[in-house]
Amino acid sequence: MLALPVQAFQVSGIAIEGNERLKPDTVLGYIDVETGDELGREQQAQVLRDLYDSALFTDVQLLREGNQLVIRVQERPAIAEIEFDGNHLIKTKDIETALEEVGMVKGRIYDKSVMDKLKLELERIYYSQGKYGVKLDAEVTELEDNRVAINIEIAEGFPARVTFINITGNKVFDDETLKDELKTGQPAWWAIFSDRDKYSKPKLQGDLETLRSWYLDRGYMKFSVDSEQVSISADKKDLYININVTEGDLYRVSDVRLAGQLVVEAEELEKLVLIEDGEPFSRKKIQQVTTLIKQRLGREGYARVKVNVIPEIDEASKEVVLDFNIDPGKRYLVRNIVFEGNHDTQDEVLRREMRQMENAWYDSGKIERGRVRVQRLSYISDITADLRDVPGTNDEVDLVYGVEERMSGSINLGAGYAQNDGVLFNFGVTKDNLFGTGNSLSFQVDHSSVTQSASASYTDPYYTIDGVSRSWSAYYRQTDSGVTTSSDYILNVLGVGLSYGIPMSEYSNLRLGVNVDQAELFCTVGSPQEVEDFLTSDVDKCVNADATKFNKFGDEYNTVTPAIGYVYDSRNRTIFAEKGIRQSLNLEISLPGSDLEFYKSEYAAEYYAPVTDRTVLLLKHKISYGSGYGDDLDTLPPYEKYTAGGIRSVRGYRSRSLTSDAGTIDSLDNAYGGDFRVAGGVEYVLPPPTDNNNLRFSVFYDFGNVYSVPEEFDAKALRTSAGVAMNWLTPIGALVFSYAEPLEHEPRDRTQRFQFTIGGSF
Template identity: 40%
Template sequence: MALVGLLGLAGTAWGQAYEIEDIEIEGLERITAGTALSYLPVQVGDTFDDNRSPEVIRELFQTGFFDDVEIARRGDVLVVIVSERPAINEINFSGNRDIPDEGLREALDSAGLRSGRVFNRTMLDRIESELRQQYFARGRYNVQVDVEIVELPRNRVDIEIDITEGPVAKIRQVNVVGNESYSGRELTRRFESGVPRWWAFFSRRDNYSREKLSGDLEQLRSHYLDQGFLEFDIDSTQVTLTPDRRDLFITINVDEGDRYTVTGVDLAGDFVIPREELESLIDVDIDAPFSRSQVTESAERISERLTREGFAFANVNPVPDVDEDNREVAITFFVDPGPRVYVRNIRITGNQNTEERVYRREMRQMESAWYNGALVERSRVRVQRLPFVQSVNVETERVAGTDDEVDLNITVTEQQSGALSLGAGFSQNQGLLLTASLTQDNFLGTGNRFSTEVSTSKVNQLFRMSVTNPHFTPSGASRGFSVFYRKIDAEEANISRYSSNRFGFDVTYGIPLSEFDRIQVRPGFENIEIETVERSDTRIGTPDEIIDELDEFGDSANLYKLETSYIHDTRDSTTFASQGRRHRVGLEVTVPGSDREFYKLTYSGQEIFRLSDRYSFSLSAGLAYADGYGGDDVPFYERLFAGGIRSVRGYEDNQLGDLRPIRDGQVATRDSNDDPYGGRFRTTLSAELFFPMPFAADNDGVRMSTFVDAGNVFHDVSDFDTSELRASAGVAVTWFSPVGPLSFSVAEPFNNQPGDELQRFQFLLGASF
């Protein structure tokens, strides 16, 4: 082609030097002439001869835009003839399951391969190599990658990538070599990589992953550094594949080094907070083996304390002074608080459906105030707890030109705040459960909550509608309204032979006392009507006690109620909490003028202790007392009951109580039909150990526990007798499934008495009403 170009030149001898009068580029399709000219090493006015042609061709080839470049001359015009490489139109994947399309595109993008880029056939090897590395990191060593190029009009191509992922290589053994102080089993038992336990049938522990192994190596390093081995090192890690690439063996070579003892700790630097207070934050054991976690956590506590005083960029650097001869180390914490920082602006983005004030009222860090790390984190948690927020990200940005101001950029990702749900479930005691509900947690973007619910079972028929403003006042007090209707069949609930119809309304005020303490006040009205069961030759009717009470007070009552409660809640989650506490004290009373005058005092408390990342232990207790006042007694339909999956497992719902018969006018917790009649005083206790379910350890939506429950109902506080408490022990499983919570328990009562109604296996499927 170069020869053809030469022969086409008229009146000019090729090879003769000349001054370039103009430059023309032929063959361009997508690339502009200006872009191509910018890469040329010559320009108009330069002297050009054939000795400079290789330089021009080389520079244009190095751009990567062209497959072919030719140089020609037309008079004193330099002519550059190019053939462009095609552009990548789309990159399509098929056959991939383990890694989604987005993940594969990100991998290719990091290697410079994306739509719109110039395509070079030398890229094919890079594409295959990069994708293989992605799958190798996930243990799929038999992956096959086939790439097909589809040519399109206008000098474009599609890249079609077909992937056969192949099986994940299974780990058959993990060996640690060089360990003397600890056995290999002790070092690897907490690894995420390894041979599954014999009972973990669905475990993926033996699926190799480079990321998992990196985490295991860091866990191994942390173990040794927390036990005093200051010079511990991992010399090498070998991953050996079998010839068929299906099994692999991992060998970790370690050098333990010597164990060092901490001889002392000290503080140095600028003490903007009293030294004594900072020293109290250091928790490093003296004359004990060195522990990196103790040192790191102490430095973090000091840093966090400094951020609460406005030192947002404080630096606390623990420096060890190592005595290699005596195997001792002294730690000095160097404190550099940096400048005190103000928050200039708080910017909120991502609120597409919500008014900005809804988020700003959750802020505990204020603008123009000192930066406080604890308040910033609390603000993030409060926004995250909003039901219409999926995620929250807080970034601290320095203000340009100053070292004492920052901006907080809060980015929220919102999720659907309304839900229309139709559901069904089944309970041993309530039978088939049907429910329909409409909920809007962010009504018109105001943060207010509106809900309505209709549900039915053989025990309950319920209709409820409510509206709640969580920030009725600027200080964070809430107010809500609700109306309801409920029909309860007490016989189906294992209580007694009658049914009740209730309707009413209430207003709820919530008053925050602190971040974790709240008071609720709920005045309301309720009307209740009792329907009795006629006695016949084939059916036991309503017991005499209830008939006598209805004869005295009537079969309907108007109740004007006032309920108050104090709640202290520090739990880290409202579903599967792993630490924290929740205590609630409540009083419900019907005000004078009601048809029945009574009150209820209740207490419930739970203390949860985190034992490890996967284990936690809970102690909980409940107390309740109900009685009448003004000469009245507590109505039979407000008496207290116990037993069942929510109180003392292993005993039937509402079946616990005193079995003594009624005689000499004494009121017991069983009626004349030997049905539960309830009592005035109830107590329950429970101790529970929570842990991951063995066959689904990676599923955060399911949790297993072993428990001991105890409790009972007594006619009055004076009748309380610890020997009358019923107890059980067993195991339970709770799963927050897409259709609602599912609970199962197997309990063995171990001090039940004759006449107790037992139910060793209990379950509740779907929502409970």
């Protein structure tokens, strides 16, 4: 076998040698030579170029055996495995995507040039996240059968931090005003968990769009971001960002016109136009009006409304006329409602929350309300609503709800600590979606130095087809109040309850129920005179009482207590709500003939209002009043009195410790409680510092106190505090921390600035 001569020859055949994985036909597919062709010097050179360009071979030789062309090749190794380690910031799936984009996949041919491309791609990804100090080390190990193993070691290093942002070209708004709107920048001194100074290219692009929106919402229609430059210090630790802008002129709206097919009366749509003549142009208001028009027509069956806003600009006067051109499209009928993703929850459980009916006109308001109702279920994590065209029709759609479920059952055995209750032990079994029916069943046992309790409950939220709910409960509770700062006594309560919830409207329901209780009240050597006077046995019975002997020196009270309540709840979520209102009015009264004849009432309200996209303002207040009735009781029993103070009341004060007038203080100078209570506060809920949606920080102002009777109410006696709080839902339970500074307080008040509970109820 000889190397090919310079002179041409006619090829009588072609043979492939050295190939291991590639078939001969695959190799031949890369060259333009066939049997019978004349093969000269130029053709030989072209064959070599074609085979090397395929990137499949490390060496190619052309040989001649008689008039047969012999192509001897050495294949590049195949990639047997790819491993990478050290990536924390960049997800593994993102690296795998980068590998696929450059063609480095298990089973493919290994090419060193591709490895260089991979390094550049990974560096680009890390640089876009501010990791300019990243180091990549790729090790290629040869294996048998002409294969290689690739191991990529990633040392991410520390991210470069944004230390300075400069905006040039702005004259109307100063730098500080604009930089406050950006997510990138220097964090406040108190924001210890903030990642605001963490750079990423997507975040910067989002900030540039925020600047555009800021100006477009304030009348500057011709605003533009001309350029942005990002520079890094020599040690790759500090980033400097410069943004160049052109503000342009201020434009005002001179007129707003509606055109197209309005479907409903023009006057009705005109009420949705929130833009007044003479006010600055605002893209945000235009989008709001567009959304309102689509929602209004959506309630008439028009599922795909198009609103095209055409601005007519008068450059001389700097005024603009806005034309809202409305195209309602077709009116759609919802054929079927389909649920996807509900693996555990029965279809009818979700369907009963729907307000849009099948074979009825599309109604965007009812569809959204059904989505929110399902989202409020404790065993549903998220839900989306989409439309799917029905084949063969042009005016029917299927409504598809995509459901994401969360775990609905739990068995917990744990321990925790609360400052006011001491060590907590608990065991519980809860199932909020029993057998996928939406019914809930729970058993709970708790033990602390103050309270030992056991309870069981069962709720059917749709006891009737009309949405009437029914709940059963049984409970036992033993309380030793002497461990706290309130009056000393021991109480045992055994009871059962039954309640019904009757829907009155989309957001409100009426609750009717009854509790049957047997309460045993015991005094101790530390009990005050007020507890002794309440008990009906010998007046000296508490002098030598042994608190550990629960069969001595006590009275037993049997009561039947019907209850009625009204609840209005428009919150979008039951935990960490972002908007909506919850109001409740409750009244319970023990029946005449019970051992104790008394009543209790309470009005409570919570108002949630979004301030920004990620912060919420919460306003809350509560007014409670109760008393005895009949000849034997003119006040609430000691164990039914209202108390105030503590982490779930007025923070900054010890639990159940607040007092006002003399009637709220017992003979031993401890808090006795009262028949009247006022409490409330303002809380500003901050965005989660990370992607953890189970964590919230807030700043708050609390007020409240108890009074012996309403006539003793004095606003000057209200105790107030201000501070910061953290609520964190964890697998072991809720972690609640607060630090409050008491403001309006008296010398006898028992303050407690730092308060927390771990493993308690939320």
